[in-house]
Amino acid sequence: MQTIEQLLESKDIRVTAMRLLIYKFLAQKQIAVTLSDIENAFEKADRTTLYRTVKTFEEKGIAHQIDDGTGITKYALCEEGCSCEIETDLHLHFHCNICNETICLTEHKIPQIKVPEGFVSENVNLVVKGICDKCSGH
Amino acid sequence: MQTIEQLLESKDIRVTAMRLLIYKFLAQKQIAVTLSDIENAFEKADRTTLYRTVKTFEEKGIAHQIDDGTGITKYALCEEGCSCEIETDLHLHFHCNICNETICLTEHKIPQIKVPEGFVSENVNLVVKGICDKCSGH
């Protein structure tokens, strides 16, 4: 078990107070968050810093961006050993039409999608919309 | 075989010169188009008119919107007998990372996606990214 500091350093991300706070915020959230969500959680910090921080996390491979179709980009930490870039590792995302929350279904890998002759599949984005467990009354 | 005028009227869309032109433009294109694409094709027309026209087409069920992850909304005419609203009818979309074009793979229906207990699936958006047949040299 490594500390967050060690994790960041192992990914070549310089450790700063802000980055630790943002990492912890993302880790504590069970849902994908927007930049505004982060902004609201850290009112003292500048929006640009938060923006560039999640971008850095993304580039260094400890977070991934989610396009759930709402038009607003969301972010979530990668799971242990996640490699978002590799197609076979891609999990699906669920967007709840009621509470408007989006979560990673990391257990649910995307099935192999057949494409026509001549087409090469490199990447797949799959978003399921509906009602989440909390909103459906399980 | 019905004329475009008859099709529009059957869908409760008033026939105008502009709408006929835009419909023909969409029909001729084999790929999904952005509002800017339409704008460039009809420089004399106002952007708002084009915007509201495709919105009308969408609401009346003769076109559908595509979110291919580029951040720019695209539109395409529905196939004969298409009913985009019904989940089981949803087809997948392919976005080429090289030519940047997005096409409807209307033959390729989206497979049934399993979601965890308590979750209800109402809608699915599936976008495959990669290299299209034209760009791969088939």
Next chain:
DNA sequence: TCATTAAATGCACTTCCATTGCATTTCATT
């Protein structure tokens, strides 16, 4: 045909989010 009326169009403006340039501050290293 002409008047009436509703819908379609055009123009201006707004909003929202993503993104960048640059000055300043912080931090690691010597």
Next chain:
DNA sequence: AATGAAATGCAATGGAAGTGCATTTAATGA
């Protein structure tokens, strides 16, 4: 402590979606 590079903060930009309202167009009936 001095240096340089990276991180941060502030201001501004850009792109696309969406809206309010005045004007034009087109369908309808007198």
